[in-house]
Amino acid sequence: xxxxxxxxxxxxxxxxxxxxxxxxxxxxxxxxxxxxxxxxxxxxxxxxxxxxxxxxxxxxxxxxxxxxxxxxxxxxxxxxxxxxxxxxxxxxxxxxxxxxxxxxxxxxxxxxxxxx
Numbered sequence: 001x002x003x004x005x006x007x008x009x010x011x012x013x014x015x016x017x018x019x020x021x022x023x024x025x026x027x028x029x030x031x032x033x034x035x036x037x038x039x040x041x042x043x044x045x046x047x048x049x050x051x052x053x054x055x056x057x058x059x060x061x062x063x064x065x066x067x068x069x070x071x072x073x074x075x076x077x078x079x080x081x082x083x084x085x086x087x088x089x090x091x092x093x094x095x096x097x098x099x100x101x102x103x104x105x106x107x108x109x110x111x112x113x114x115x116x
Contacts, residue, residue, distance in 0.1 A: 038083035056098040
C-alpha cells in the first residue's frame with residue numbers, strides 16, 4: 001500500500017484516499033527525545049564542560065581527567081556524537097572532540113520556543 005503525507009494536516013493518506021490520522025511522528029519524537037537525553041545527563045554535561053575548556057581533546061584526556069573508565073567515556077561520547085553536540089575530528093590515529101556550540105544553541109533555542 002502506498003501512503004503519502006498531507007503536509008497541511010500531517011495526516012497520512014493511503015492509496016485508496018482513506019485518511020489515517022496521526023497526532024505526531026513517532027520516529028521524529030524518538031530522535032528528539034534521544035537528543036534531549038544526550039544533553040540532560042550529569043556526566044555528559046561534565047564531559048562537555050571539560051571538552052569546552054580544553055577547546056578540543058581526545059578520549060584519553062577525558063577519562064583520565066574525570067577519573068572514569070575509558071569505555072564509559074567512549075560510550076558517552078558516542079551518544080553525544082549521535083546527537084551532534086560534539087564534533088569528532090580524526091587527526092592521524094587519534095580522534096579529537098570539540099563542542100558543537102552551533103548545534104547546542106539550535107537545540108536550546110528550539111526548546112525555549114516550545115516552552116514559551
